C-alpha cells in the first residue's frame with residue numbers, strides 16, 4: 541500500500557503549548573488551529589489522520605461545549621479520523637463523555653510530550669491498520685454475479701463459465717462439497733440468454749428414489765396414492781430456463797435411463813402419463829463424486845456421463861486457490877457485521893494469515909459458516925484467529941510468544957479444539973481422546989471461552 545504523509549492536526553488556543561507541541565512532534569506534518577472553525581477547515585483541506593483536540597476552545601475557554609461540538613463535527617465529516625481529546629487536570633467526566641462520542645483516546649493536562657507522543661504514535665498505527673483493512677475490502681474481485689474469485693485457478697474457471705454460458709451445452713461442474721458448484725451454476729445461468737427464465741435446482745442425493753422421479757418428471761392425477769392432481773415436475777418448471785441437477789452421481793440407476801432419454805430427445809413423460817411433453821431446458825449437473833469410478837463400479841451409466849459432460853468444468857478446492865479464502869472472508873465478514881449489527885471493525889492481520897494457512901476441508905461453506913459464527917460470538921474490535929477457531933499461522937519461529945504460559949495455553953486450546961472436532965462435538969468422546977475426564981473437558985472449555993458447539 542502507498543504510504544501517506546502522516547498529518548497531525550493540533551487544535552489548541554494556548555500559543556505556548558502549541559509551540560511546545562510543534563517542537564516535540566516534528567516527525568509528523570503538523571497543522572495548527574486555534575478554534576473549531578480553523579480545525580474544520582484543516583480537516584476538509586488536509587484530511588489529517590490524527591487530531592489532538594483541546595476541549596476548552598474559545599469562545600468558552602473554561603467550558604467544553606465548543607470542543608465537544610468540534611469533536612462531533614470531525615466524527616461526522618471524517619469518521620476514520622483518530623481524535624485524542626485533551627482535557628484539564630481531573631476532568632475525567634468530560635474525557636469519558638468524549639470517548640463515548642467516539643474520541644479515540646484522551647489526555648489530561650499538564651502535557652508530558654513523551655507520553656502524549658506514545659498515544660499519538662499508537663493512534664497513527666491504528667489508523668494505518670484500519671486503512672489497510674478498508675483498502676483490502678475494496679480490492680476484492682467479483683468477476684461474476686455472486687462469485688468472489690481472485691486466484692488464478694478460479695479466474696480460469698470464471699473464464700470457462702463465461703465461454704460456455706451463451707451456448708446450450710450441457711455442463712458438468714465437478715468439485716468438492718461446498719466449493720461453490722451451485723454458485724457457479726447460477727452465475728452460468730445468469731450470463732446465458734435464459735437468464736430471465738427460471739433456474740430450478742434439485743439435489744438428487746437428498747430425495748428418495750420414488751419421490752425423485754415425480755419431483756423431476758411430474759405426475760398425472762391418480763398416478764399413485766396421494767397423487768390428487770396433475771403436477772408438473774422440475775424439468776417442466778424450468779421451461780425456457782436452466783435445470784441444475786446437484787449430486788448427479790447419486791441418481792438411482794432406473795432414473796438415469798429416464799434422464800438419458802430426456803437429454804437425448806428433449807421430451808418427458810410425467811409419472812402415470814402417456815403423453816410426451818417437449819421441453820426446452822438447459823441442463824447443468826454437479827457432483828463431488830468421481831464419476832469415472834462410479835462408471836467402473838457399474839453405478840453410473842457411461843452413455844449418460846457423455847451426455848451430461850459435453851463441457852466439464854473442475855472447480856478447485858479452496859485450499860488450491862491462493863488468496864481466495866481471505867478475499868471471501870472479508871466479504872462474508874462485512875455481510876455478517878451488517879446483518880448482525882456487530883461493532884467489529886475488521887479482521888486482524890494474523891487472522892487473515894491464519895485463514896490463508898488453514899486447509900478448509902469444508903471449503904467455502906465452512907469458511908462462510910465460521911465467519912458468521914465468529915462475528916456473532918466475538919468480543920473484541922478485530923476478529924482474531926481464535927474467534928474463528930483457527931490456530932494462528934506459523935511465522936517461521938522468529939517471533940517469540942509472550943511467555944511460556946501463553947504457549948501452553950495455545951497448545952491446550954488447539955488440542956481441545958481438535959479433539960472436539962474429531963469427536964463431532966461429543967464431549968465424552970473428546971475426553972477419551974485427550975485422556976481426561978468429562979468434567980475436565982468442561983473446565984477447559986470454560987477456561988478457553990468455548991461454547992459447547994464451537995468444535
Ligand SMILES: Nc1ncnc2c1ncn2[C@@H]1O[C@H](COP(=O)(O)OP(=O)(O)OP(=O)(O)O)[C@@H](O)[C@H]1O
Nearest residue numbers: 686687688716717718719720721722723828904905
Ligand atoms: N466463489 C464464491 N463466491 C462467493 N460465495 C461462494 C463462492 N463459492 C461458494 N460460495 C458460498 O459458499 C456456500 C457453498 O456454495 P455452494 O452451495 O455453491 O457449494 P456446492 O459446491 O454446490 O456444495 P455441495 O457440493 O455441498 O452442494 C454458499 O453459501 C455459497 O454462497
